[in-house]
Amino acid sequence: MTYLPKPKLHHPELPKNDLGYTRRDYEGSISTLCAGCGHDSISAAIIHACYELSLPPHRIAKLSGIGCSSKTPTYFLGASHGFNSVHGRMPSVLTGAAAANRDLIYLGVSGDGDSASIGLGQFAHAMRRGVNMTYIVENNGVYGLTKGQFSATADRGAKNKKGATNQDAPIDLISMAMLMGASFVGRSFSGDKPQLVPLLKAALAHKGPAFIDVISPCVTFNNHEGSTKSYDYVREHNEAVNFLDVIMSRQEITVDYAPGTVEVVRQHDGSLIKLRKKADEYDVHDKIAAMEYVQKHQAHGEIVTGLLYVDTDSQDMHDHLGTCSTPLNALEGETLVPGSAALAKLNASLR
Amino acid sequence: MTYLPKPKLHHPELPKNDLGYTRRDYEGSISTLCAGCGHDSISAAIIHACYELSLPPHRIAKLSGIGCSSKTPTYFLGASHGFNSVHGRMPSVLTGAAAANRDLIYLGVSGDGDSASIGLGQFAHAMRRGVNMTYIVENNGVYGLTKGQFSATADRGAKNKKGATNQDAPIDLISMAMLMGASFVGRSFSGDKPQLVPLLKAALAHKGPAFIDVISPCVTFNNHEGSTKSYDYVREHNEAVNFLDVIMSRQEITVDYAPGTVEVVRQHDGSLIKLRKKADEYDVHDKIAAMEYVQKHQAHGEIVTGLLYVDTDSQDMHDHLGTCSTPLNALEGETLVPGSAALAKLNASLR
Amino acid sequence: MKPIEAINDFVVKVANVNGSGSASANQMFAKSILRMGVPATPRNIFPSNIQGLPTWYEIRVSEAGYRGARGGVDLMVQMNPQTWNQDVASIVPGGYLFYDNTRALPPGRLRDDITVIGVPLTQITNATYTLARERQLFKNIIYVGVLSALLDIEPAVVEQLLAEQFKGKDKLIAANVQAFQLGRHYALDHLQCPIGLRVRRSDKVGDAIFVEGNAAVGLGMVYGGATVCAWYPITPSTSVVEGFTKWASRYRVDAQTGEKTFATIQAEDELASIGMVIGAGWNGARAFTATSGPGISLMQEFIGLAYFAEIPAVLVDVQRAGPSTGMPTKTQQCDVLLCAYASHGDTKHVLLLPRDANECFEFGAASLDLADRLQTPIFLLTDLDIGMNERLVAPFAWDDSRKLDRGKVMTAEELEAGRDFGRYTDVDGDGIPYRTYPGTHPTRGSFFTRGTSRDRRAIYTEDGAAYQDNMERLLRKFETAKSYVPAPVQKNAATSTKLGAIYYGSTSDSMEEAADLLAAEGVEIDLLRVRAFPFNNTVDAFIEQHEQVFVVEQNRDAQLRTLLINEGDLNPRQLVRILHYDGTPITARQIAGQIRASLGLDKAAQKEAAE
Amino acid sequence: MKPIEAINDFVVKVANVNGSGSASANQMFAKSILRMGVPATPRNIFPSNIQGLPTWYEIRVSEAGYRGARGGVDLMVQMNPQTWNQDVASIVPGGYLFYDNTRALPPGRLRDDITVIGVPLTQITNATYTLARERQLFKNIIYVGVLSALLDIEPAVVEQLLAEQFKGKDKLIAANVQAFQLGRHYALDHLQCPIGLRVRRSDKVGDAIFVEGNAAVGLGMVYGGATVCAWYPITPSTSVVEGFTKWASRYRVDAQTGEKTFATIQAEDELASIGMVIGAGWNGARAFTATSGPGISLMQEFIGLAYFAEIPAVLVDVQRAGPSTGMPTKTQQCDVLLCAYASHGDTKHVLLLPRDANECFEFGAASLDLADRLQTPIFLLTDLDIGMNERLVAPFAWDDSRKLDRGKVMTAEELEAGRDFGRYTDVDGDGIPYRTYPGTHPTRGSFFTRGTSRDRRAIYTEDGAAYQDNMERLLRKFETAKSYVPAPVQKNAATSTKLGAIYYGSTSDSMEEAADLLAAEGVEIDLLRVRAFPFNNTVDAFIEQHEQVFVVEQNRDAQLRTLLINEGDLNPRQLVRILHYDGTPITARQIAGQIRASLGLDKAAQKEAAE
Numbered sequence A, B: 001m002t003y004l005p006k007p008k009l010h011h012p013e014l015p016k017n018d019l020g021y022t023r024r025d026y027e028g029s030i031s032t033l034c035a036g037c038g039h040d041s042i043s044a045a046i047i048h049a050c051y052e053l054s055l056p057p058h059r060i061a062k063l064s065g066i067g068c069s070s071k072t073p074t075y076f077l078g079a080s081h082g083f084n085s086v087h088g089r090m091p092s093v094l095t096g097a098a099a100a101n102r103d104l105i106y107l108g109v110s111g112d113g114d115s116a117s118i119g120l121g122q123f124a125h126a127m128r129r130g131v132n133m134t135y136i137v138e139n140n141g142v143y144g145l146t147k148g149q150f151s152a153t154a155d156r157g158a159k160n161k162k163g164a165t166n167q168d169a170p171i172d173l174i175s176m177a178m179l180m181g182a183s184f185v186g187r188s189f190s191g192d193k194p195q196l197v198p199l200l201k202a203a204l205a206h207k208g209p210a211f212i213d214v215i216s217p218c219v220t221f222n223n224h225e226g227s228t229k230s231y232d233y234v235r236e237h238n239e240a241v242n243f244l245d246v247i248m249s250r251q252e253i254t255v256d257y258a259p260g261t262v263e264v265v266r267q268h269d270g271s272l273i274k275l276r277k278k279a280d281e282y283d284v285h286d287k288i289a290a291m292e293y294v295q296k297h298q299a300h301g302e303i304v305t306g307l308l309y310v311d312t313d314s315q316d317m318h319d320h321l322g323t324c325s326t327p328l329n330a331l332e333g334e335t336l337v338p339g340s341a342a343l344a345k346l347n348a349s350l351r
Numbered sequence C, D: 001m002k003p004i005e006a007i008n009d010f011v012v013k014v015a016n017v018n019g020s021g022s023a024s025a026n027q028m029f030a031k032s033i034l035r036m037g038v039p040a041t042p043r044n045i046f047p048s049n050i051q052g053l054p055t056w057y058e059i060r061v062s063e064a065g066y067r068g069a070r071g072g073v074d075l076m077v078q079m080n081p082q083t084w085n086q087d088v089a090s091i092v093p094g095g096y097l098f099y100d101n102t103r104a105l106p107p108g109r110l111r112d113d114i115t116v117i118g119v120p121l122t123q124i125t126n127a128t129y130t131l132a133r134e135r136q137l138f139k140n141i142i143y144v145g146v147l148s149a150l151l152d153i154e155p156a157v158v159e160q161l162l163a164e165q166f167k168g169k170d171k172l173i174a175a176n177v178q179a180f181q182l183g184r185h186y187a188l189d190h191l192q193c194p195i196g197l198r199v200r201r202s203d204k205v206g207d208a209i210f211v212e213g214n215a216a217v218g219l220g221m222v223y224g225g226a227t228v229c230a231w232y233p234i235t236p237s238t239s240v241v242e243g244f245t246k247w248a249s250r251y252r253v254d255a256q257t258g259e260k261t262f263a264t265i266q267a268e269d270e271l272a273s274i275g276m277v278i279g280a281g282w283n284g285a286r287a288f289t290a291t292s293g294p295g296i297s298l299m300q301e302f303i304g305l306a307y308f309a310e311i312p313a314v315l316v317d318v319q320r321a322g323p324s325t326g327m328p329t330k331t332q333q334c335d336v337l338l339c340a341y342a343s344h345g346d347t348k349h350v351l352l353l354p355r356d357a358n359e360c361f362e363f364g365a366a367s368l369d370l371a372d373r374l375q376t377p378i379f380l381l382t383d384l385d386i387g388m389n390e391r392l393v394a395p396f397a398w399d400d401s402r403k404l405d406r407g408k409v410m411t412a413e414e415l416e417a418g419r420d421f422g423r424y425t426d427v428d429g430d431g432i433p434y435r436t437y438p439g440t441h442p443t444r445g446s447f448f449t450r451g452t453s454r455d456r457r458a459i460y461t462e463d464g465a466a467y468q469d470n471m472e473r474l475l476r477k478f479e480t481a482k483s484y485v486p487a488p489v490q491k492n493a494a495t496s497t498k499l500g501a502i503y504y505g506s507t508s509d510s511m512e513e514a515a516d517l518l519a520a521e522g523v524e525i526d527l528l529r530v531r532a533f534p535f536n537n538t539v540d541a542f543i544e545q546h547e548q549v550f551v552v553e554q555n556r557d558a559q560l561r562t563l564l565i566n567e568g569d570l571n572p573r574q575l576v577r578i579l580h581y582d583g584t585p586i587t588a589r590q591i592a593g594q595i596r597a598s599l600g601l602d603k604a605a606q607k608e609a610a611e
């Protein structure tokens, strides 16, 4: 953590996005995480992505559980409402919030303990339900805040600081998300901003449950030999599947990427994602193949990153529920209350 | 349910198994489920399997959650201790029980609501942990006991009795079990005794977490047109992957099956499972391929049944924990209490 | 033994098998009595089972309007051989037994102090119908036909009910009327009709409606403006959500577009359902969940979050017999204490305690206002007896000038105008701070919600003084709640008395009847029906005015009494426990018996009380 | 202002940055005082954060043996510029400030009523060491060296401690001793040593041991024969399990095979951890879990199951400040009510309330016996203050003739011999039935365990009478529990008095010191320290013997007082709330102040009480 607060004044020459906001407008209060924590890099990427997408900060709602990772929403998007709920239960709170107001952008931030241990059920069911959100797990394989116990994503055989070895099978959140029905699934590494920022942008623009697993080393409890979530390990085993960028449809200019290896994906809102396939046969629309790909590489100790699966035709929870286009929280008594005449009729039917 | 209790007297000519028990010795009290409920067929198959394996009934512990399915342990193995715990939390109770006494055989019985909705997390984590058990989900796609709401395994598009349509993505417990690290995974249909009984026997003989998903139609709330869990639907879409039988190693005689299509699997206790592959390329040891196979067929509306994956080298929770061979619940104070001399030394180190 | 003679004042009980289709026949039977202007109160007694186990339907006919369970059966309609012995035993001396005598009964099993009426129902049914399903269903209508003759119920009333029920399906009407007449004529031809028990047309029903408490809660939520309902199925609360969804589907769907102004979400469990309610409440929607005891237990952590972070939420708890899974289809008032002090740490929660379906509707709608006004979880505590039984209650009423009370919400306009916003600042001195909905204003009014301690402006802090300041404000808010919740209802005895009784919810009918019974014996009791927690100050006053106050409730540990003593610093010795908790609804006779025993009035009473 | 002069009676507080490695230096500093025979009580004050935020270590040196927090600081060791202002403000007039004056401080920020001692710590450190890690670690040892000179601590004692700590690593010992001497000599050379505060060798420590409550609980579980520990990490309970696992790994691993006679299972959450404990308990193993408030909330449903199905289980709740996530690193006694009446429906649970690490050990071992004996969940309620601070306590003791009490378990032999077994039959009249372990006998003694109601032979039933019979037996069992749980400890005042005080747990040290303070002023109070719930009958007797009884506890809502009143039917007006709940440990001064205020003895006291 940096002790001295940054000066609050805006530098007059800071570049502005389409809404006239600078990067500073997307920042939050000063992080109290350990210096060098991967989570802080993710916060920076979120700030970057929201700035570049020109999202109005106050139209984003950021929700989290409990953990070092779950603390981070305080450190970005200070003009957004945030909700640091209870351990492992952010998905349900976010689901309720999304039901109440379909017009906000929902960002769920969680840790691997929060989502893969205590929160596994809620994580899975939020995906099934098609909640329109971007769900990020800041995955370090440990419980940071409670000082270094293994989480459910720790690899079998990983050693912790005290020398204990993890014996339980690890949970692969990527495969789990695909299996549960997430319509956008990607993975990245906290230190890989060029990959993470576009992935976040694509996820934020996606309609339906977008899930991103971000490997995010805990410098205090898990960045040591034997840990499969440490910086060094991840750098070595990181096999990027593709690169991507989001172009909001109103821009309509594609970034100049090397041609030939690029696939363009059209998102719900019309925005496009361009993909650079690592392997020629990789098809981001084939979920079963994606799961196989991820797992096969995993079996070889490789972590596949990039946008791994996207369904551009997905429906979201509101489509399923058939709710009206006005956010439910904006409806007034006149719309909601049937009134005394209806009640008189109803009484009559009950005699 | 049959109102009149069966006479308690044993027929003198009933055949006996190696332990001298008859089938009746593996029965429980009279079922109070709806007449024709698939769950009753599963109870019958369990009775059959335990009888044929000559398991001493009192060395089996049967645990369940809450639901019609979870009531069934009362209806089989009356000489076993049973535990009807709370909704969705049988896996943790069973885990604790298994930790306490490694010498009993653990049978976990659950429903799809119990395991895929409220209990998803516990289900997943019990698999990860390698608990030595046979875990059966009696899967009808509905909440029977609370009268017909959709469970999390109901297919998207399924209609319930009241005409409502399920909108959420279904959970495929088979893929989930494999993903989470179950070392024995199979699926069957309550009405298919020739397949289910051998599958149960193999699972009971397996060391490590054995999971069986049994499609079990609810005759009251889910056996109607539009339901993908109804008898008729399942009969049509059931594609049996293989047949299998268990031979306890002390018998050492293999059943006379048609040769050529048979694969022999050696289990931990030395017992053999013979598999008849439906598709020549099916390999019960390849988890990733199994998941792909299951999901590909699922995508075509087909339910793959049979033994789908087995790891004959799996370790169980006690191996991971390094616990002693004597059951923990049998250890006496002499073994467990370090005594006053050790305490005096310890006190000294705290000064 | 002389057979009982009674007009418009008796108890009929029908013994059936679960899942045999008797429910709608029995309901029609009860309704036919109501349509003759005679108050009747049915109770379903059913097992935790789907098909095949015993179930009963008990109807108390009472021109005086008593709605509580009475105890004892005057006419037993025995349709289930499984329960023959216990059913025959439950008939009061001089009562009647009506049974299916198609097959002969084992000898020596009948009492000689009752009148036995055999009708070969199965034989009649099978002679007329061939399809198994028809046989099963019509047999029920046939016995209603027999009953109409035995009890002198006007056949036109039943035929009218059948016509309403199968409106549009004329063939079904005719078939059912035929079955009804089959039974009725058999009885008229072969039996002495009517028996000593009779229904006589009256005018005591008035404009009352006949409805289940759970459905009424659901309707109250529609009228209260709930837009998000998140739930997980559990007996006996499931029909709250079914009711909400049914009424909302009637009143809240755009006829053109089919778009809904509500969302009912079936969650994966109770932790998720309360989480969703809290998320929705945080985001400015009116949201509720419905559950029963086990669900409340699972929601504890989240309830504490909503209390501390001050998020509106409504929890309907339709109580059933605990602890643990207990008796899921039996009634109790056993979650009072858990709800009042739910979650770890120091907490206090608002409880609403409706007595019947009418108040279920009223308090249902009010709960959403209270949640928004007080920014805290509100518990609507009903029970199986209120929730899952149709009951005659005052008709629902709604004042069209009434507005939804959204509480203290700061708007974009106010923020724009520069109004100061501190999420946890007590600007009005009532302990209730202002909140903003997420997304309100681009630069002002955003804040971070958390379950950890923070200062008045919602900034995270571990400072003890800020923490304590906040905890004291929460107490102030709870004090404020007293003036918003429904006040207790007092009903003094005819003459001044030193005895009082405090009661609530489903106990009310029986308590008030017990007061009548006791008054008739010269024991006068002032009555105070509490309708909410925290208690209004008049409750303490009432207790102080009486030497002895009976606290009547349906649980083992006298839970409301604990709340009374703890919150009012009252002397426990003044408050006498009157308890009943075996899962059956409490009766007036039981209450009167225990009160007599406690006053040392009646030796016999002590026996009755212990029943 | 004259600088304070005090020998063996003062408070030192060290202000550090979290994660800077100061913890072990501070512990060594505290231990050096103890090794000189002078009682010292340290307290860690730390944020909910891993690295970078302020943290403090406060040591109360008290030859009289007072262990409660005192309030005020005599010597502030200021090592963290973030908290400069508040730290300087906390020094009592006449006190001392020791700080790192490597960089000049802004002017005008120092008080003139304190003695300021500047040492260029960073400069000294950096001049000697070059590696960043060395600089960070040795700076801490250097200030311990300075402190030894300032407070007259014997250097040999510190050197001996260093030798013990780094036993076998001679290079490290030498390096640390060097750093220590560096600081010490700087002080001796440049400062006036010692200051007015001094440690003087004494003999008041005796055979006391210095240990954390959580570690002691873990050790108690080893001695109590726990074989299964299932848990989920949560502050401040995590070190209970770490302690258990550490000691078990020392005493319970076969030297040859490496096989363990215990299993520590990290569950996926608290629902799973209590589920595992219940499964293990059902299966005859002694099992426990450790958690804090949020975990207890999540365990509610399972706790009700264990109560109703009567399964032994031990739950250690190391309490922290609630509600909700609250202040996870601050102390409170705020889960008393939730634990006592945990879960929906009518329930009552046994609570054990240790005062310190010695009782943590004792009650830890006893809890497993009690769970087996009473076949019910046992709560061991400690708190952060007891659990996460090392404290001087009486040494652990064990009687080798003591046997594990496995309670009423019917064996295969007894069953074989034809002894009748009914799982829920009260054969002995104490409410405790017999159980069998699964797998005991081929044909006898098996039964079905369930959370639903059943009869005395464990057969499922929805019969009201059987249900009530069982619920009454559970009450009888709770009555029986009174004679098994640790009895309260009474300590009467020197002269007869009408004032009494009831207290428990971590409040005890401060309460007993407060009684001394008040006695010195002529206010005599009889003391009763309760150690368990249900309360022994002597508690009611104690209250009846006194006109006014202060109930002293660390929560807002006077939770133990509620239990006293509710279970004893006591008059609340006799019981005066003495409360403190801002997350800091209660002090003797605060208690004495509130008691004075309540007695109207002191106007000034009222201010202090409100502090």
Ligand SMILES: Cc1ncc(C[n+]2csc(CCOP(=O)(O)OP(=O)(O)O)c2C)c(N)n1
Binding pocket: A066, A067, A068, A069, A070, A087, A110, A111, A112, A113, A114, A115, A138, A140, A142, A143, A144, A145, A146, A151, A218, D232, D233, D234, D235, D270, D294, D295, D298, D325
């Ligand atoms: C109900 C509950 N149980 C336990 C805790 C303690 N706890 C806080 S954070 C945490 C784990 C966090 O791990 P993770 O989600 O991976 O976040 P990280 O700190 O690693 O970023 C735990 C167990 C809690 N706050 N609430």
Ligand SMILES: Cc1ncc(C[n+]2csc(CCOP(=O)(O)OP(=O)(O)O)c2C)c(N)n1
Binding pocket: B066, B067, B068, B069, B070, B087, B110, B111, B112, B113, B114, B115, B138, B140, B142, B143, B144, B145, B146, B151, B218, C232, C233, C234, C235, C270, C294, C295, C298, C325
């Ligand atoms: C905590 C809790 N919530 C809800 C319930 C109510 N409940 C009982 S069984 C059940 C669903 C059972 O469904 P499933 O497991 O599929 O079993 P089935 O009856 O279909 O065999 C529910 C929701 C409960 N008993 N406990």
Ligand code: SF4
Binding pocket: A032, A033, A034, A036, A037, A038, A039, A068, A069, A140, A144, A145, A217, A218, A219, A220, A221, D050, D051
């Ligand atoms: S403990 Fe680990 S996860 Fe937590 S802030 Fe520090 S580095 Fe990050």
Ligand code: SF4
Binding pocket: B032, B033, B034, B036, B037, B038, B039, B068, B069, B140, B144, B145, B217, B218, B219, B220, B221, C050, C051
């Ligand atoms: S309701 Fe369905 S699942 Fe339950 S017993 Fe009946 S048929 Fe079986």
Ligand SMILES: [Mg+2]
Binding pocket: A067, A111, A112, A113, A138, A139, A140, A141, A142, A143, A144, A151
């Ligand atoms: Mg983590």
Ligand SMILES: [Mg+2]
Binding pocket: B067, B069, B111, B112, B113, B138, B139, B140, B141, B142, B143, B144, B151
């Ligand atoms: Mg089901």
